[in-house]
Amino acid sequence: MVPAAGVFLLACGSSALNQVQERRTDALMKRTRQRPLPTGVLSPLHALTASLILMAAGLYILSMLGSVSFSLGLSAILWYNGLYTWLKKKTAFAAVPGAVIGAVPPAIGWTTAGGAILDARLLALCAVFFLWQVPHFWLLVLRHGDEYEQAGLPSLSRVFSQEQLARLAFTWIAATAAATLVLPLYGVAQSPAVYLLIVPASLWLAGISTSLFRRGMLPGAYLAAFRRINIYLLLIMAALALDSLFA
Numbered sequence: 001m002v003p004a005a006g007v008f009l010l011a012c013g014s015s016a017l018n019q020v021q022e023r024r025t026d027a028l029m030k031r032t033r034q035r036p037l038p039t040g041v042l043s044p045l046h047a048l049t050a051s052l053i054l055m056a057a058g059l060y061i062l063s064m065l066g067s068v069s070f071s072l073g074l075s076a077i078l079w080y081n082g083l084y085t086w087l088k089k090k091t092a093f094a095a096v097p098g099a100v101i102g103a104v105p106p107a108i109g110w111t112t113a114g115g116a117i118l119d120a121r122l123l124a125l126c127a128v129f130f131l132w133q134v135p136h137f138w139l140l141v142l143r144h145g146d147e148y149e150q151a152g153l154p155s156l157s158r159v160f161s162q163e164q165l166a167r168l169a170f171t172w173i174a175a176t177a178a179a180t181l182v183l184p185l186y187g188v189a190q191s192p193a194v195y196l197l198i199v200p201a202s203l204w205l206a207g208i209s210t211s212l213f214r215r216g217m218l219p220g221a222y223l224a225a226f227r228r229i230n231i232y233l234l235l236i237m238a239a240l241a242l243d244s245l246f247a
Contacts (some may be wrong), residue, residue, distance in 0.1 A: 002061060008057075010054070013053070014055060014077050014081055017052075021085050028147075049059055073108065076174070091154055099131075102133035123242075125183065129233075131172060135170075135172040135229060140222075145165075149194065177203070198236065209229075
């Protein structure tokens with residue numbers, strides 16, 4: 001629970017800092033204009049103070065777990081609040097390098113438990129989180145792409161048509177499902193019972209995501225796909241957590 005607490009506090013602080021950084025842009029988009037900073041519920045100074053306290057607490061906890069955990073946590077802040085936040089204003093493809101952040105939490109948990117940072121099992125697991133992170137964002141673009149454009153941010157909706165972007169999102173979703181299916185080959189999951197949970201979950205995700213190929217989809221359908229891919233990752237995490245009980 002200690003690593004989870006450290007990652008949670010760090011994520012909260014990093015997210016709060018991101019809202020400080022993007023408060024002016026958030027005020028221009030319907031999806032984000034009701035956040036505390038655009039509405040004036042919180043001042044930028046108060047939000048910045050809260051974010052720094054949360055990040056400091058998270059880094060302190062991770063430092064007690066070891067230098068590797070601390071370094072991973074610090075690198076996540078620099079990558080997300082530094083590189084990724086800056087890239088979002090420069091390129092519509094910022095989500096791809098930004099997806100690296102998704103691989104950091106499992107790496108922190110793995111190394112805290114004594115695993116090696118370059119262990120093939122960890123790299124396979126991180127690949128799943130990386131692949132998941134991209135459609136996780138692009139499905140939001142399918143629903144809110146016009147808002148990004150109105151706020152002056154580069155948007156994939158300017159690069160690709162709605163149908164093309166939907167196909168790209170499906171490709172990344174299918175890649176996420178395929179990467180999950182090979183986890184047992186790397187020894188990440190050892191119990192046959194867990195694998196029997198992973199297989200139908202992955203087939204369900206890939207199968208139901210083919211709905212993205214339908215023409216004239218309403219924005220609500222993209223939100224439904226966004227929810228499904230998040231539920232899928234939660235199911236996979238639960239299955240892997242149970243692996244030690246079934247093995």
